Each structure stands twice: as structure tokens, then as C-alpha cells.
Amino acid sequence: MTTRRSLSPILLLLTQLVVLIAVIATAQKFEPYEINGGLTAAVSGRNFAILASDTRLTDGGYGIKSRRYTSSRLFRVGGGTNGGDGFERAMSGGDIVKCSTSGAMIGCSGCAADCDALRRVLQIEARSHSHSSPTPLTADSIATLLSNVLYSRRSFPFYSFCVVCGLDPVSRTGVVHVYDAIGSHERVAVGCSGTGKEMLQPVLDRLFSSVEVTKEVDGGGAGGVLRRDAGVVSARDQSRGLSLAPPVQTH
Amino acid sequence: RHLSQVANQNIIPVAKKTGTTIVGMVYKDGVVLGADTRATAGTEVAEKNCEKIHYLADNIFCCGAGTAADTEKTTDLVSSQLELLRMNTKSQSRIVTACTILKRMLFRYQGQIGAALVLGGCDVNGPHVYQIYPHGSTGKLPYTTMGSGSLAAMSVFETEYRDDMTEDEAVALVKRAILAGIFNDLGSGSNCDTCVIRMDGSKEMTRGAVTPNDVGPLRAMINRGNKLIMPKGSTAVLSSKFVPSIGGVSLADVVVTEMET
Numbered sequence: 488m489t490t491r492r493s494l495s496p497i498l499l500l501l502t503q504l505v506v507l508i509a510v511i512a513t514a515q516k517f518e519p520y521e522i523n524g525g526l527t528a529a530v531s532g533r534n535f536a537i538l539a540s541d542t543r544l545t546d547g548g549y550g551i552k553s554r555r556y557t558s559s560r561l562f563r564v565g566g567g568t569n570g571g572d573g574f575e576r577a578m579s580g581g582d583i584v585k586c587s588t589s590g591a592m593i594g595c596s597g598c599a600a601d602c603d604a605l606r607r608v609l610q611i612e613a614r615s616h617s618h619s620s621p622t623p624l625t626a627d628s629i630a631t632l633l634s635n636v637l638y639s640r641r642s643f644p645f646y647s648f649c650v651v652c653g654l655d656p657v658s659r660t661g662v663v664h665v666y667d668a669i670g671s672h673e674r675v676a677v678g679c680s681g682t683g684k685e686m687l688q689p690v691l692d693r694l695f696s697s698v699e700v701t702k703e704v705d706g707g708g709a710g711g712v713l714r715r716d717a718g719v720v721s722a723r724d725q726s727r728g729l730s731l732a733p734p735v736q737t738h
Numbered sequence: 739r740h741l742s743q744v745a746n747q748n749i750i751p752v753a754k755k756t757g758t759t760i761v762g763m764v765y766k767d768g769v770v771l772g773a774d775t776r777a778t779a780g781t782e783v784a785e786k787n788c789e790k791i792h793y794l795a796d797n798i799f800c801c802g803a804g805t806a807a808d809t810e811k812t813t814d815l816v817s818s819q820l821e822l823l824r825m826n827t828k829s830q831s832r833i834v835t836a837c838t839i840l841k842r843m844l845f846r847y848q849g850q851i852g853a854a855l856v857l858g859g860c861d862v863n864g865p866h867v868y869q870i871y872p873h874g875s876t877g878k879l880p881y882t883t884m885g886s887g888s889l890a891a892m893s894v895f896e897t898e899y900r901d902d903m904t905e906d907e908a909v910a911l912v913k914r915a916i917l918a919g920i921f922n923d924l925g926s927g928s929n930c931d932t933c934v935i936r937m938d939g940s941k942e943m944t945r946g947a948v949t950p951n952d953v954g955p956l957r958a959m960i961n962r963g964n965k966l967i968m969p970k971g972s973t974a975v976l977s978s979k980f981v982p983s984i985g986g987v988s989l990a991d992v993v994v995t996e997m998e999t
Contacts, residue, residue, distance in 0.1 A: 549924045
């Protein structure tokens with residue numbers, strides 16, 4: 488009898504404990520980042536550089552926000568009128584877009600809001616530079632600029648994985664840099680970032696990274712392969728779509 | 739033990755719609771079941787053409803969403819139990835029997851078995867469609883959808899379903915519902931499978947009733963050249979050394995990854 492009487496207060500305490508833990512456990516944590524997806528890839532060659540990206544914007548989960556989102560996925564920095572002059576309109580066409588040779592193109596994936604903020608910061612920096620210097624920014628300078636901008640936010644990073652693509656103004660060879668979220672970057676021959684990059688990078692490495700290939704491949708061929716390869720990858724990664732917008736820079 | 743389980747989680751798991759689109763509906767002379775064919779492991783697509791419509795009996799089929807292993811094994815188990823029951827009772831299995839066996843088992847496991855099912859078939863009492871949730875609750879409905887693409891598919895059903903449709907209309911409607919899931923939900927994709935079970939006892943299981951995502955022609959267009967076609971002997975063997983493992987390989991070396999349908 489004594490055991491039964493002493494059981495019920497313990498039971499009451501236990502249920503209170505469960506409720507308490509449940510309340511603590513369900514307290515919502517503020518999650519600042521949302522992964523909106525995207526895959527960007529770039530190939531550099533003797534006299535060209537190509538940047539391509541997919542155009543799907545996801546809601547961080549299973550939903551699709553847009554099938555044709557390019558505004559912060561792929562953008563120009565530092566070239567002449569700073570990305571205006573019909574670049575956006577040309578991008579919506581879906582064919583290969585040829586750009587002028589100054590400045591660089593940047594492909595960003597990850598959190599779309601952060602990519603957009605990054606785009607605005609970079610375009611402002613480039614415009615500010617054009618006010619104080621007669622020579623336009625080169626692709627390598629933009630690469631360094633992006634690294635500094637990303638590291639300036641070391642304590643609350645831009646959740647943005649970038650690829651910078653441009654032409655070297657002197658030697659006219661392609662320049663491609665790949666980044667992590669806080670600005671560590673490396674110049675590479677071929678690079679990609681975003682969802683599905685682990686699947687695309689080995690394919691790009693195999694096709695483009697040996698010397699004899701860059702001799703044969705011209706801009707059109709590389710663009711075609713890039714489009715198709717990324718198309719094959721998209722079947723395997725649910726965060727990516729099938730439509731690509733590859734701009735090409737040649738001289 | 740339950741307390742320690744709750745305490746160990748940093749957050750209470752949010753009810754997760756499982757990556758798939760499955761539907762079932764009753765029409766004039768039977769039922770039509772439909773499913774997509776994508777199986778995911780996290781955000782990666784593990785299988786592009788998996789089979790989600792499982793056999794339970796000659797007159798009963800079951801679409802499964804949720805943990806792939808759970809739906810597979812649960813339907814296999816119940817299929818065997820139904821066969822034993824048929825031997826005992828010497829009569830055709832009824833859909834309500836399958837539903838009851840499934841719900842009792844799932845409830846016993848308190849939702850730990852992640853199997854969300856759309857059960858459909860025809861028996862002496864007519865055509866039936868049931869929906870069964872992982873915790874063991876069921877619903878009997880003229881049409882139903884489950885999985886992460888269920889909202890997309892249900893929007894199609896709610897717009898266009900009528901009672902007593904013909905078979906052609908019903909199959910077309912099911913295909914449209916699954917395609918809505920395939921194109922608007924990231925957890926569903928690839929092809930649409932359908933299964934028609936008629937009151938007269940015949941059935942028709944169509945793998946790939948619609949294949950809108952066939953990458954075959956695109957892949958055939960790619961001229962890979964010799965770079966990607968590597969003949970045997972491409973990699974030079976510099977030296978080779980064989981070291982037998984001491985004690986062999988044990989189950990401790992196996993890593994289990996959950997795959998979702």
C-alpha cells in the first residue's frame with residue numbers, strides 16, 4: 488500500500504518533467520540562412536572563359552520559388568555600364584550571351600538573399616572604383632575584391648558560394664576562381680560550386696583539365712558540353728533545374 | 739527510456755512529409771493507383787526509377803511513401819500474412835483486412851516505422867481506397883494522396899474528380915495528379931507508374947506510364963569522345979600487393995544510410 492501511495496507523486500513529477508523538456512525542446516532557434524539552391528560552373532581556356540548556372544530557386548525545402556531566376560545567380564561586375572545595358576534582358580533569352588571583355592562575371596549559389604546583397608556590394612564597389620580610376624577593374628582584381636568582401640563578414644558570413652569568371656586583359660586567357668563562403672579562393676582551370684558540385688566537378692576535371700583538351704576546345708564546344716553535362720547532373724540532384732544560362736566571354 | 743529519447747533531441751522533430759507523390763482513386767469499375775519513381779537520400783536522388791506500387795494480393799496493391807525499407811518490408815510482411823489467411827479462410831482477401839493488419843502493426847511501433855501507404859483494391863464489397871499513416875491512423879476515401887507532393891496532386895484531384903468516372907478518364911486524372919507532384923515538388927520526380935485493379939478481377943500494372951524526364955535522347959546527343967570512354971588497361975598498374983584482412987569484415991564496418999521514397 489505504501490508503495491502505491493508514493494508512486495503517484497513521482498508519476499506527477501515525471502509528467503511535469505516531460506512537459507518541461509518538451510517546452511524547452513520546441514523553443515524555436517533563429518535560423519538566419521535558407522538554402523535556395525543553385526549550381527554554377529566555369530571553364531577557362533586559351534582565349535575564352537565560360538560561366539554557366541542553373542536557374543531554379545527553391546524555398547529551402549521541397550518547393551520551387553522560381554524556375555527562371557538569374558538576378559543574383561549570375562551577374563556582371565565592373566564592366567563598362569556595370570551590368571546594365573541589356574545584360575539582364577539578354578540573360579532571359581536562354582542562349583549563350585556574349586559579354587564585353589572588361590570586368591568579370593560572377594556566379595553565386597546558396598542563400599539567394601545573401602547572393603543578392605553580395606551582388607549589390609560588389610557592383611557598388613566597382614562603380615566607386617570607376618569614379619577614382621581611369622582603368623577598369625580586371626578579372627583578377629575583382630577576384631581579390633570578392634575575397635575581401637566575403638572575409639569582411641567573417642563573423643556573420645554571406646552564405647554564398649561563388650565562382651568568378653573573366654579574361655586576363657594582357658594575355659587574353661580565361662580566368663576562373665572558386666570560393667568558399669568566407670573568401671578563401673583559388674584560381675582554377677575549371678570550377679563549380681553549389682548543390683551538385685561534387686558530381687559535376689569530377690566530370691569537368693576529366694574533360695577539361697589536361698593540356699591537350701584546352702588546345703582543341705573552343706568556346707562553343709565547351710559551352711555545349713557544359714550545358715549538357717550540367718543537364719545530366721540535374722537529374723541526380725533535386726535542388727537543380729534543367730535550364731541553363733551560359734554567358735560567354737571571348738575577345 | 740522515453741524521457742531519455744526526448745531529452746537527447748535538440749529539437750522535437752517536425753512532422754516531415756516524405757519525398758514522394760502517391761495517389762489512389764476509385765472509379766466506376768475499380769481503383770487506380772499512381773506513384774512517382776524518385777527515391778531520395780537527403781537532397782540527393784538515390785534512385786531515379788524505383789518501384790513504389792507494391793503487391794499485396796492479386797486484388798490488392800499498395801503505394802508506399804516514407805522510409806523505403808519500411809514500406810518495402812511492411813508490404814511484404816502483410817502480403818505473406820494475407821496469403822496465409824487466404825489458405826485458412828479459403829476466400830479472397832479483402833482490402834479492409836489488409837488495412838487492419840497494417841494499422842495494427844504500425845500502431846504497435848508507435849510511428850517508428852516510417853511507412854505512409856495508399857492501399858487500394860477490389861473485393862466482394864466493391865472497390866476501396868484507404869490511406870494509412872505511419873502512426874497507424876487510417877482513412878477510407880474515394881480519392882487520396884500522400885507524400886511531399888500530396889498537396890500538388892490533391893489540387894488536381896479536387897479540381898477534376900467526379901464519382902463514377904470511366905477507366906480512361908480515371909487513369910488520365912491519376913497521371914495528371916502525379917505529374918503535378920513530379921514537376922512542382924522536389925521530393926518527387928522521374929516517371930509515373932500506374933496500377934489499375936478492376937472489379938472483374940483483372941489488373942494492369944504499368945511501369946513508366948508517363949516518362950517526361952527521360953534523359954536518354956539528351957545523353958545520346960553528347961559526343962563524349964575518347965576522354966570519357968576508358969578502355970580496359972587505361973590505368974597502368976605500377977605494383978600490386980595483396981594483404982588478407984585479419985579476422986575478416988564484420989557488421990561493425992557497415993554504415994547504414996536511410997533512403998526515402
